Amino acid sequence: MAYRHLLNFSVQTVESEQQALVDLLNELPSQVSALFVNSQMMQITYSEKVSEQNVESINQRQTFQALVDLLKFQAAQPVILKSSEISAISPFFEQGVVWSLPIPTRTGVTRWLLLLAPEHMLDAQQVEMLFLKLGWTLTSLHLHLHDKELQKANAWIERELDEMTRIQQLMLPDRDTKIPGTKVAFAYRALKGAGGDYLDFVSLEEDKSSTEPHTMGMIVADVTGHGPSAAVEAAMLDAILRTFKPTEELAGPGQVFEYINQHFFTRKERGSFLTASIIRYLPKERVVTYANAGHPHAYLKRGEQLIPLDEGGIPIGVLRDNAWQSYKVDVQKGDTIFVYTDVVIETQNPEQEDFGFERLEQALKSGPNDPDGLISHIEQQLIIFCHCKQFEDDLTMCAVQFTE
Numbered sequence: 001m002a003y004r005h006l007l008n009f010s011v012q013t014v015e016s017e018q019q020a021l022v023d024l025l026n027e028l029p030s031q032v033s034a035l036f037v038n039s040q041m042m043q044i045t046y047s048e049k050v051s052e053q054n055v056e057s058i059n060q061r062q063t064f065q066a067l068v069d070l071l072k073f074q075a076a077q078p079v080i081l082k083s084s085e086i087s088a089i090s091p092f093f094e095q096g097v098v099w100s101l102p103i104p105t106r107t108g109v110t111r112w113l114l115l116l117a118p119e120h121m122l123d124a125q126q127v128e129m130l131f132l133k134l135g136w137t138l139t140s141l142h143l144h145l146h147d148k149e150l151q152k153a154n155a156w157i158e159r160e161l162d163e164m165t166r167i168q169q170l171m172l173p174d175r176d177t178k179i180p181g182t183k184v185a186f187a188y189r190a191l192k193g194a195g196g197d198y199l200d201f202v203s204l205e206e207d208k209s210s211t212e213p214h215t216m217g218m219i220v221a222d223v224t225g226h227g228p229s230a231a232v233e234a235a236m237l238d239a240i241l242r243t244f245k246p247t248e249e250l251a252g253p254g255q256v257f258e259y260i261n262q263h264f265f266t267r268k269e270r271g272s273f274l275t276a277s278i279i280r281y282l283p284k285e286r287v288v289t290y291a292n293a294g295h296p297h298a299y300l301k302r303g304e305q306l307i308p309l310d311e312g313g314i315p316i317g318v319l320r321d322n323a324w325q326s327y328k329v330d331v332q333k334g335d336t337i338f339v340y341t342d343v344v345i346e347t348q349n350p351e352q353e354d355f356g357f358e359r360l361e362q363a364l365k366s367g368p369n370d371p372d373g374l375i376s377h378i379e380q381q382l383i384i385f386c387h388c389k390q391f392e393d394d395l396t397m398c399a400v401q402f403t404e
Contacts, residue, residue: 003373017218018046019139021024021113023137027130028115028122028236033115034050034115035047035055035112036112036113039068039110040110040111043059056188057092057093057212067089067090075102076109079100080097080099089396092116093116096121097116097122099117099119101116101130115130120198128198149365171200172188172199172200173200174187174351178210179201179216180208181212181214181281181404182214182281183370183371184398185371186399187398188396189391189396191234195230195234196227196230196231197220197394198220198234199396200241201396204217212283215281217281218278218324218339220339220341221275221277221278221399222395223274223276224273233272240264241260253279254323257278257291258324259320274315274317274319275296276293276295277291277298278292279337287329288309289324289327290329291327292312293314295341296341297312298333301336301367302334302337304365306361306364310336334403335400336370338364339397339400341396341399343391344382344397345357347391349387350387371399371401375398378397
């Protein structure tokens, strides 16, 4: 029975309309011939018990067009075609009664199943039942085939996202990166594998001896949105930073923002911007210089004391010629700076309350100074607060402790 195809195509072998038609037409008497007319393809796309010679004669352009013109005048339900009209198209139709079964689609009727049977062999009830089965079966088949195509497309998207995620992971600092004079830890959780958060920290004195503390630089950035488009923007930010060559005139964190902003703009409107926070540690002076471009402000943790680094300016990508200021703060051995993206303060609990700055400050005060322990502590506090295992946006946190 063709009804089996209405249940679950995924466990059946039917993969084409022709197979579905064969299955349905097996329910009819053996003397019944069938033609499947497709006006879009301008030909008979399937035939049963019809000679190739007859199919070929009907497929001739003028004959086929006359047949389609006749069928277009029929109702949306099965009807018997007039013998005089149908026989005039091809002598083949003189052999019996011809039933026309239209196959409706969302765009109209462009296909018909024609049944040719000896007189009185098929009645209206049989044909009506076949018509209903045909519609249901083809609809189910198309849904099944569309589902398979969707699965293929989703698989391709997943592969591309995995590859984008792999490439983005390559932009992250190595977990075992050592910068003399500091201890660094970070957490990076992209909402959709690849995301719009960006993190990097480097020694700005790579040629210096490892026995002396190095000047270090760190940036945490967040592109508006998340997912692949934000990941592309983050990759562009990385590329821009790789071309930055600091000089005495162009060395402060604020000037780095101006360089990024200059290259972030293109000849066409981007429709996106990014927030960022840059930290530079000068071990000789025991000073941190920082700049903020519309990013949630960082904190300097000194035991249970917190110093917000809350000076800053507008996000990157808003004004082409904007200037950012650099600010200074003195640090002591053992101090830890904590930088993060906005999901930390915007994570909500089931009552839709934000985690917010106040809870973050409490968590920072109660957490350890050790960077790894502090990152784990904050993340655990967020999970407890939101009662969730996955956050609603990309999450990045970085903690830097000054050990010299």
